[in-house]
Amino acid sequence: MTQHPVQDRADQGGAPGVPQEAVLVLEDGRVFRGEAYGAVGQTVGEAVFSTGMTGYQETFTDPSYHRQVVVMTAPHIGNTGVNSADMESRRIWAAGVVVRDPALRPSNWRSQGDLADALRDAGVVGASGVDTRALTRHLRDRGAMRVGIFSGPAARRPHEELLRTVTEAPRMAGSALAAEVSTDQAYVVSPPEGVPTRFTVAALDLGIKGTTPALLASRGVRVHVLPATSTFEDVRATEPDGVFFSNGPGDPATADHEVGLLREVLDAGLPFFGICFGNQLLGRALGLGTYKLPFGHRGINQPVLDRSTGKVEVTAHNHGFAIAWPEGVPTDQPADTAYGPVRCSHVALNDDVVEGLRCEQVPAFSVQYHPEAAAGPHDAEYLFDRFTQLMEDHRAQA
Numbered sequence: 001m002t003q004h005p006v007q008d009r010a011d012q013g014g015a016p017g018v019p020q021e022a023v024l025v026l027e028d029g030r031v032f033r034g035e036a037y038g039a040v041g042q043t044v045g046e047a048v049f050s051t052g053m054t055g056y057q058e059t060f061t062d063p064s065y066h067r068q069v070v071v072m073t074a075p076h077i078g079n080t081g082v083n084s085a086d087m088e089s090r091r092i093w094a095a096g097v098v099v100r101d102p103a104l105r106p107s108n109w110r111s112q113g114d115l116a117d118a119l120r121d122a123g124v125v126g127a128s129g130v131d132t133r134a135l136t137r138h139l140r141d142r143g144a145m146r147v148g149i150f151s152g153p154a155a156r157r158p159h160e161e162l163l164r165t166v167t168e169a170p171r172m173a174g175s176a177l178a179a180e181v182s183t184d185q186a187y188v189v190s191p192p193e194g195v196p197t198r199f200t201v202a203a204l205d206l207g208i209k210g211t212t213p214a215l216l217a218s219r220g221v222r223v224h225v226l227p228a229t230s231t232f233e234d235v236r237a238t239e240p241d242g243v244f245f246s247n248g249p250g251d252p253a254t255a256d257h258e259v260g261l262l263r264e265v266l267d268a269g270l271p272f273f274g275i276c277f278g279n280q281l282l283g284r285a286l287g288l289g290t291y292k293l294p295f296g297h298r299g300i301n302q303p304v305l306d307r308s309t310g311k312v313e314v315t316a317h318n319h320g321f322a323i324a325w326p327e328g329v330p331t332d333q334p335a336d337t338a339y340g341p342v343r344c345s346h347v348a349l350n351d352d353v354v355e356g357l358r359c360e361q362v363p364a365f366s367v368q369y370h371p372e373a374a375a376g377p378h379d380a381e382y383l384f385d386r387f388t389q390l391m392e393d394h395r396a397q398a
């Protein structure tokens with residue numbers, strides 16, 4: 001096993017063994033201090049906190065975290081190292097990482113490397129030794145806001161200059177980011193050997209996690225993963241039995257191209273399933289609004305009620321925006337839309353946020369959370385079966 005002596009990763013350019021300082025400057029002027037972790041330099045993004053006790057690698061490689069600085073509330077991060085199997089995409093997307101107490105060296109039979117090294121190799125600036133509890137409470141009280149991490153020489157610049165760097169960075173609200181993380185080229189994920197192909201799905205990659213096409217493929221779905229800029233012609237060219245829209249970064253209110261594409265999918269009567277960003281876009285396609293949550297839901301232990309079964313599932317979340325239900329708190333009554341009645345199928349038990357939509361006149365449904373989990377419990381995996389069932393039913397009616 002590779003050993004990672006503590007002094008090896010302490011710094012880049014500083015005295016060996018002496019960690020370099022890191023300063024976090026929030027857009028409201030609040031400052032937190034720590035030590036450089038990962039790459040040394042500076043980064044700015046939206047400060048968000050994730051409550052997952054495990055799954056840091058899947059979190060940081062989830063493209064939905066593009067332009068976000070992720071504060072981990074679990075104090076000890078990095079214990080199990082990193083490995084090639086737990087990458088949810090081709091790279092680490094988090095704009096920055098903030099931890100309290102990083103593991104000095106990883107220890108796990110699956111570990112192939114150290115998280116701090118992986119962050120440094122990816123050029124991701126982080127901070128450790130930060131009072132993440134106080135920082136999280138600050139974000140919970142004041143709401144998500146921009147933050148800069150400045151480490152090494154950058155940490156010694158005057159406060160006013162650092163604050164200006166933060167306040168001049170773009171806000172998350174109003175940012176269109178899906179095309180920045182999406183694949184350039186379409187590709188196909190086929191069912192594993194021994195699993196017969198039953199359906200073809202066109203999956204719009206708005207920031208898709210690798211586990212999603214894998215779970216569809218394991219159910220006999222051939223998945224055509226398409227770039228975010230794809231047109232309805234591109235979708236139709238795959239001869240799909242259904243269409244899927246993935247999770248992804250940015251403000252759903254900016255995604256007009258994708259909403260237009262989704263309306264064409266609904267007009268064509270194709271079965272549709274959306275996750276997270278895809279759920280927000282279904283809401284928009286139906287004519288519902290979206291809004292920014294005060295601090296969002298991020299973690300792997302969020303309770304959600306499935307109203308169709310009365311079951312509560314514990315689910316993985318990562319969203320900062322949500323669908324606005326016409327009367328405020330979603331009721332059991334459907335809302336009227338241009339595509340007929342839509343029900344709030346799932347609701348967050350912590351705060352009544354809309355966590356799922358089910359259309360009654362068109363074959364479309366979506367959830368705001370992550371049935372693919374990775375990381376997280378697998379309570380919601382049944383939703384992939386609901387999608388294959390929807391395609392099955394649609395085929396039987398055709």
Ligand SMILES: NC(=O)CC[C@H](N)C(=O)O
Pocket residue numbers: 064246247248249250251252275276277278318319320321322
């Ligand atoms: N994971 C996601 O798809 C996130 C969706 C959207 N960017 C949000 O923050 O709400």
